[in-house]
Amino acid sequence: MKSLPPVAVTGLGMITPAGDGAGATWAAMCDGRPTAATDPELSGLPVDFSCRLPEKTDLSRGLLPRSSWRMSPVAKAAVSASYDAIADAGLNTASWDPARVAVVIGCGVGYLTQWHTQSLRLAHNGASSVSPLTMPTALANMPAGEIALALGIQGPSLVTATACASGASALMTARGLLASGQCDIVLAGGAEMAINPLSVAAFHRMGALSTRRHDVAGASRPFAPERDGFVMAEGAAVLILERAGDAVARGRRPRALxxxxxxxxxxxxxxxxxxxxxxxxxxxxxxxxxxxxxxxxxxxxxxxxxxxxxxxxxxxxxxxxxxxxxxxxxxxxxxxxxxxxxxxxxxxxxxxxxxxxxxxxxxxxxxxxxxxxxxxxxxxxxxxxxxxxxxxxxxxxxxxxxxxxxxxxxxxxx
Structure with a gap:
């Protein structure tokens, strides 16, 4: 089968436990600085540590107050990473054709904290206590939907849910949209903020998490002989994908293909x-x-x-x-x-x-x-x-x- 033409990565944005922005994350990666730390929200659990976003991370930058208040943190992270990626790619959203732009975001869980919180409200205080924002904040498709809303994107808006491969599935799907000619630009990536007592307890019960409480910073140790499980983390990344020829035509050199x-x-x-x-x-x-x-x-x-x-x-x-x-x-x-x-x-x-x-x-x-x-x-x-x-x-x-x-x-x- 004939291979599809390569597509250009012309911009990227990241918000991770290592910092707000691709530069901060890259610096921490090169320094080899682990981000795992004790997590007060997990106090009392057998696993009480995680890799959270830094406390000072501003997930509402660029958002109007009337939009920010109704969005989940995972959607905000996805939107913030999208703004960074667009700036990095040198794109002018006022001049693109919104019908020729797509969004594909990988999200394996959605905003699980909302399901957890509202379930407790229902159990303790009845149906009238459940937030009317439960569905639009908790559903896994909303990071993609909120990116499209924030940027006025009218092309396909999709979410891939293949568990821990979701973000990679998003890029694969995006490449197909470009190859088909349906779109000229795709914002593709992944977003997840699923750390809460329920998810951590569930992963721990199945034996998936590290229990290295005596050495939290050293708990995530890929390939090490004494590894004992993963450490829950949160974050988002969005990459701008274009056909390589289109990127060159607008004077943009790809960061990679x-x-x-x-x-x-x-x-x-x-x-x-x-x-x-x-x-x-x-x-x-x-x-x-x-x-x-x-x-x-x-x-x-x-x-x-x-x-x-x-x-x-x-x-x-x-x-x-x-x-x-x-x-x-x-x-x-x-x-x-x-x-x-x-x-x-x-x-x-x-x-x-x-x-x-x-x-x-x-x-x-x-x-x-x-x-x-x-x-x-x-x-x-x-x-x-x-x-x-x-x-x-x-x-x-x-x-x-x-x-x-x-x-x-x-x-x-x-």
Whole structure:
């Protein structure tokens, strides 16, 4: 099958536990500074730490008061990241055709805190105490809907929900919209703010979370032999995607190219990955074929690596099998924790920056290439300057969802 033409990433915006803005997040990644900290809202739970957005994060910037009051924090984060991405791309929203612009946002959970809070109100105080804003704030589609409302976008407005692969699924969907000719610009990304006592208790009960309370900063430790689960996190990222020719025509040099992507399903278990990474291998090989790349062309891997024992083992096994030439590997969740539905978009943005700056951030809390994934070329300690022409970003989710995005350097494409 003929591959689709590459699309340009011309702008990006990020709001993560490492800071408000792509620059702050990139700096923390390069420093390898973990963001996990004790969370007062989780007090009394077996897991009482998480990776929250910084306290001073302004999620209402650019929003009119009449809009801000009715929006959930996850929608505000998505809108704020969109404003940053548009500014970064040098786009003028007053001059674009709103019917030719689309929004695709990955969101795995929606604003779970609203469901939790309003359920308690209903149980304790009756139906009249339930907020009339419950549905428009809690539904998972609203981050995309609110971006469209804020920016007057009239093209497709979609949400992808493939658990922790949702953000990557959004970029894959966006690429298809551009290739079909339906749109000229797509705001694609992910947003998630699902940390609350209910979600943390639920993940803990299934054995997914780290319980490293004696060393909270070191709790998220991808590929480390003593890893014991992931750390809940929140955040948002939005990337501006355009056809490469359109970007050049308006005088905008791409930050990187989304050259290929693919999705697969494990069909193995509701929450556990296939132990040999068979489904993820399909996604990786198909993404390479879509980008017209061979395995040896890949210089760098942005690993999904959540810090769970089985997940990291399966991914390491798969990477070694498909990419035996040992490209460099980094795992952002050591710094950021696991942002669930936003993770794929945040890590796609980080992969773009890695290619653009020719610099690989280290995996935090991994003190050497030991344990599972010992044969991978882990970047640890300090960032590594490296020539990177092509990189892949892996995203996997409950339900067996797998998405791999292949990015290439705009410079190497000529």
């Amino acid at each position: 989304l050259a290929g992507c693919a999705a697969s399903t494990d069909a193995y278990h509701p929450t556990s990955p296939h132990p040999q990474g068979e489904g993820t291998e399909v996604a990786l090989r198909q993404a390479l074929a879509d980008a017209e790349l061979s395995p040896v062309d890949i210089d760098h891997v942005n690993a999904h690596a959540t810090s769970t024992p089985s997940g990291d083992t399966a991914e390491a096994t798969m990477i070694n099998r498909v990419l035996p030439h040992h490209p460099s590997v980094t795992a952002p969740k050591g710094v950021l924790g696991h942002t669930l539905g936003a993770a794929g978009a945040i890590e796609a943005a980080l992969t773009v920056l890695t290619i653009e700056y020719q610099l690989v951030p280290p995996t935090a809390n991994l003190n050497g290439a030991v344990g599972e994934g010992a044969h991978l070329d882990h970047v640890v300690g300090t960032p590594r300057p490296q020539r990177i022409s092509a990189a892949v970003s892996n995203s996997f989710g409950f339900g067996g969802h797998n998405v791999v995005l292949a990015f290439t350097s705009a410079a190497s494409s000529g």
